[in-house]
Amino acid sequence: MTQHKAGFGRRAALAAGTMLLAGGASRAWAQAPTLRIGVLTDLSGPYKDITGETGAICARQAVADFNAAERGLQVEVLLADHQQRPDVGMAITRQWFDRSDVDVVMDVGSSAIALAVSNLVAERNKVHLNTGAASSDLTGKACNANTIHWPYDTWSNANSTARSLLRSGGDRWFFLTADYAFGRTMQADATRIIEKEGGQVVGTAIHPFPGNTDFSSYLIQARARRANVLAFANAGTDMLNCVKQAAEFGLMRGGIRPAALVAFIQDIKSLGLETAQGLTISESFYWDLNDRTRAFTERLKPRLTNGNMPNMDHASAYSATLHYLKVVAEMGVARAKADGREVVAAMKRMPTEDDCFGAGTIRADGRKIHPMYLFEAKKPAESSGPWDLLKLVGTTPAEQAFRPLAEGGCALVPG
Incomplete structure (x- = not known):
């Protein structure tokens, strides 16, 4: 586990903080291209259990279930605390893009932060997989070609x-x-x-x-x-x-x-x-909805050291990560890292399928359907x-x- 320091204040530096490497082994950046997924979430405030660390745990579970390393994909999952503050969330996202070569920003449970991050992701041609915010504007008047909205909306x-x-x-x-x-x-x-x-x-x-x-x-x-x-x-x-x-x-x-x-x-x-x-x-x-959701939860339990259980936001972090990896495996890592809009377009073309939501699709407006x-x-x-x-x-x-x-x-x- 390594620490990345940011230059926008002590709390934000700690928030930008812990880089968690899927699979648990440290890999040098020189072995790039490496896919980097940033989970931007609430780690210290009122929604830390509803979103928080469990979302990153689910993303790492998706990497493990996909057997990413065996398929030749190096994947890192970074975790940061936006503290429910748009300025902190945007500063972390910019640092991830400018210094950490992050390809995907995920979770972002605050709608105000999510809408701002979605705009920045479009500007930088990255990928935003929103698995936490409620605003239906993400697939409405504020939609863009770099954003997909996963679990639910208003x-x-x-x-x-x-x-x-x-x-x-x-x-x-x-x-x-x-x-x-x-x-x-x-x-x-x-x-x-x-x-x-x-x-x-x-x-x-x-x-x-x-x-x-x-x-x-x-x-x-x-x-x-x-x-x-x-x-x-x-x-x-x-x-x-x-x-x-x-x-x-x-x-x-x-x-x-x-x-x-x-x-x-x-x-x-x-x-x-x-x-x-x-x-x-x-x-x-719901973790006990059917045999597939129960099987997913059983696989996840050994990683859930925080005593939490997955909800739809957490399950979406798993589902979105898995679908993203399937698309990248077909496109190739270098091509995927170069063009976020192309990745999102490919994610819309490919049907979704996982233990959390079963079969699904992603519409033209970026709305995941289930x-x-x-x-x-x-x-x-x-x-x-x-x-x-x-x-x-x-x-x-x-x-x-x-x-x-x-x-x-x-x-x-x-x-």
């Missing part, structure tokens, strides 16, 4: 949650929405689907972001409006506090179904099933172990799971 989660709950009778929605672009976008996307499918939004409460801790007045409004779905268009600590307080108010016992529009298995683990039971979340991957699943947090008595937390309650097929190609406004899509 549209897919709103679509999966709304359609599945509407089918099971959830036709009166109350939104508790964070007052910033992410929250408002999630609510708007879900509202269009709810109204199109015959449901109605009976109320909305916009809460300050960040710093709000008391959601009681909003929850009382949801009960007064006779909502049967309470939708949380927020994330992280806000969402967790909402669920805890909704449970304390007895809203679930009163027949209101709680729905987190963006949540992860780590959130359910943090809440505990006593509190989280009945909460619905949309994911494109099914979305609605899960419900189990009751404590239904769980057989620490990570046995979810049960499947609905599936949105791949062809319906993401925003229609013609509606995104991506300039790459023929008129």
